[in-house]
Amino acid sequence: MARLNLLEETRFEKVPVKVYPTADEASIDVAHRISHLIQSKQHNGEKAILGLATGATPIKVYRELVRLHREEGLSFQNVVTFNLDEYYPMHPTADQSYVSFMKKHLFDLVDIPTENIHIPDGTVPADQVHAYCEDYERKISSYGGLDIQLLGIGRTGHIGFNEPGSAPNSGTRLVTLDDLTRRDASRDFGGKENVPTKAITMGVGTIFKAKEIILMAWNEKKAEIVKKAIEGELSADIPATYLQLSDNVEFILDQDAASLLTRFDTPWLAEDVVWTDELAKKAVVWLSLELDKAILKLTDDDYNTHGMAQLVTEKGPAYGINIRVFNELQRTITGWPGGKPGVDDSNRPERANPASKNVILFSPHPDDDVISMGGTFIRLADQGHQVHVAYQTSGNTAVWDDDVLRYLEFVIDFASSAEEKEAKQKIYDEARTFFESKKPNQVDPEVIRTIKGLIRKGEAIAGARFVGLPDEHIHFQDLPFYDRGKFSKEVDFEDDIQQTMELLRQVKPHQVFAAGDFADPHGTHRVCFDIILQALIRLRETDEWTKDCWLWLYRGAWHEYPIHEIEMAVPLSPQEVKRKRIAIFKHQSQKDVPVFPGDDPREFWVRAEDRTSETAGLYHQLGLANYEAIEAFVRWKF
Incomplete structure (x- = not known):
């Protein structure tokens, strides 16, 4: 088998690839390789020259290096670093600067001498940038070149900020950022319009001079571009393919990022x-x-x-x-997502009994329920199940500032007394003043976050009522992690888990529906699922009802489960698609252009309808019945 794997890599994979079960394990291994290099250089009285990257990908590598420093005495006194890139223009003290990033995640936490740190300067005058870049190259060369260069990979295939069209021999220079790269950075800047259009970056040729190049990639979002970089033809459209020309490169991936490589996606094409x-x-x-x-x-x-x-x-x-x-x-395929009473259920996705089930649908944001499984949600209610919905977070981040002022103006006009009007006017004036000076990505004050949360709460209630739920079955958890996460990424989830356990004990569900969007492991959906899963795992140790509780996963408006993974497919009629659309329309603050639309310019209801119609189309293409739409689910195996 080992020999076959080697042959397969020669045929399909054009660079060495190492795949780990998780990003954590991969990151720890990379950190230890860097540690060994530093210690080896220390032993020989030499400096270790590191090329460093920013972004979400290397954070766990830096975390492990900090741990090694604090707990095992790893010293960075002999380390010299050169960072790949920096936005331009960019002040080093700005939250979005890579200087701030590196200080937060590594430099301020270890004993590296300040004079040994080199990061491209985003404040260099425009007429001096070219000379500055040449000097950056000379500094790297003066140390004998980079011993290790860490890389991530952007969804355009960029390495550093070497966007499509970059030359393989390019050096450090000022570049224009691709629109997709700017969209990916938009959340950090509070909108794409605030993301700089340019950056200073090491060139592909600069990277190639490193004695060892490690490109890391985690999660499904990177799987498609990783496959192109590893198995595709050399192309200026995907600069990462140039790494195929290097004898010193290795791709370090987790299973999700590697999932589309031939040996994992279609292994029968590679080997027995x-x-x-x-x-x-x-x-x-x-x-x-x-x-x-x-x-x-x-x-x-x-x-x-x-x-x-x-x-x-x-x-x-x-x-x-x-x-x-x-x-x-x-x-x-079943039109009975809660099980069909009085039939043989041995070949059906769900149990026939009990005929009326206790169901709880967890929605990470206040509209994921109707966007992702609105048709199934409606059908469960129509078929007489005791359906509950739990909105896990307030979703207050995704409300336009203008909406806050509009709602406050209504409240002021509706006030029944002069005192009430004056109190609301004060809130309005403070909000307006804040918005006029609000910086990109600045966290709103508590009162504004509360108002934004109430806007979304009202919309969610309207949607759930339209589906057919009584008010007592509509739950707003407002899990604490969501607002805590606005101030710190190091948060504890124990109170979130406890709150979820209480709700589950209250409902005692036969069915739990939860969001299964794991493409972004740092996203709200993943955190919300982990909280549900931990709550259920703990309850299974003590509560008898959990033995008859099934956990079904749905996905959002962007991606669907592959057909071969789907375990329950709920077909929707044209009338049900229309009802689902109306339920989505109840979320007025998310219509037209939402605050965080992602890559997709389509409205959420359009995305949802296209996704479910595409799933139905695939079933029909395989030779099955031709439905208007299909919502798909996978059952979690404990």
């Missing part, structure tokens, strides 16, 4: 595999979509000419495999 039922299902779905041919029409020849001859030999003929996979997919 052990054909489990799950892998066979994935391969048959892939083959059907690849050939645009219904599953029941696939032939032995289709299998043999697409790397699946071994599957036919072991488990064939093809038609027998086709029938099995087709039936498995057919059985995922």
Whole structure:
């Protein structure tokens, strides 16, 4: 098997790749490699020259280096650092500057001499930038070059800020940032319009001179560009592909970032595999979509000419495999997401009994419920289940400042007494003054956060009532981590878990629905899921009702589960799609242009409808019934 893996990497992967189960494990390993280099250089009386990166990717590497310094005596006295890049213009004291980033995560926490730290200067006058960049190159060369260069990878394929079009021999220079790069940075700056359009960056050629290059990537968001960088052709459109030309590079990935590499995504194309039922299902779905041919029409020849001859030999003929996979997919489809009473449920996604289930739908933000599974939400209520919804956070971050003033103006006009009007006017004046001087990404005062939260609360109530829930089944958790996280990333979640356990004990659900969007491990959805999971794990140790509690995961408006992973597919009629749309429309503050739209310019209701219609289209393409839309779910296995 090891030899086959080596051959597979030679055929598909054009650079050395090491994959770890988690980003934590990968980061610790990289930190220890850096530590060994520093200690080796210390032993020889030499300096360790490190090329450092910023962004979310290297944070855990720096955290482990700080731990090694504090707990194991790792000294940085002999370390000289050169950072890859900096926004331009950018003052070093600004929160978004990479100087601030490096101080916060590493430099202020270890004993590195200040004079040994080099970060591109975002305040250099424009007419001096070229000379400054040449001097930056000379400084690196004066130390004999970089011993290790750490890299992340942007979704444009940039390394450093070497955007598409960069030359492989480019040096340190001023560059213009790609629009996608600026969109990705928009949350840190309080909007894309506040992100600088330029940056100073080491060049691809500068990076190439390092004795060792380590490119790190974590989570599913990076999987597509990682595959292109590792397996794709050399291209100026994806500067990271230039790393294929280096003899000193290694890609360090977690499983999610590596998930689209051939050896993980379609391993039958790379080597002989052990054909489990799950892998066979994935391969048959892939083959059907690849050939645009219904599953029941696939032939032995289709299998043999697409790397699946071994599957036919072991488990064939093809038609027998086709029938099995087709039936498995057919059985995922149900119009009864809470189970269908009085029927044989042995091949259904959900249990028939009890006929009326206690259900709780956890919504990370106040609109995820209707956006992500609004049709299923409506159907569960229509079919007589005791449905509860729990809005885990206030969602106050995603409300426009103008909306606060508009609501306050209404409250002032509606005030019943002069004293009440005066009190509200004072809040209004203070809010308006704050907004006039508000800096990008500045945290709102508590009173404004409260008002923004109340705006979203009112919208959520309207949506849940439209679905058919009584008010006593609508819960607003306002989990503490959400606002704490605005001031510190080092937060404890114990009170969030305890609050969630209390609610679960109150409802005693047979079904729990939770957001399963894990592409961003630092995002609210992931944190909210981890809180639910921890609460359920603890309750399973003491509460008998949890033995009959199933946890179903849904995804948001951007991505869906791959077809072969879907375990429950709930089809929606055109009328149900319309009802879901109206439920989404109740969230007026999120319509048109939301505060944080992400990459997708479409409105949330459009994204949701496109996603569910695309899922239905894929089922039909595989040869199953042609539905208007399908919402998909995966069951969590404890």
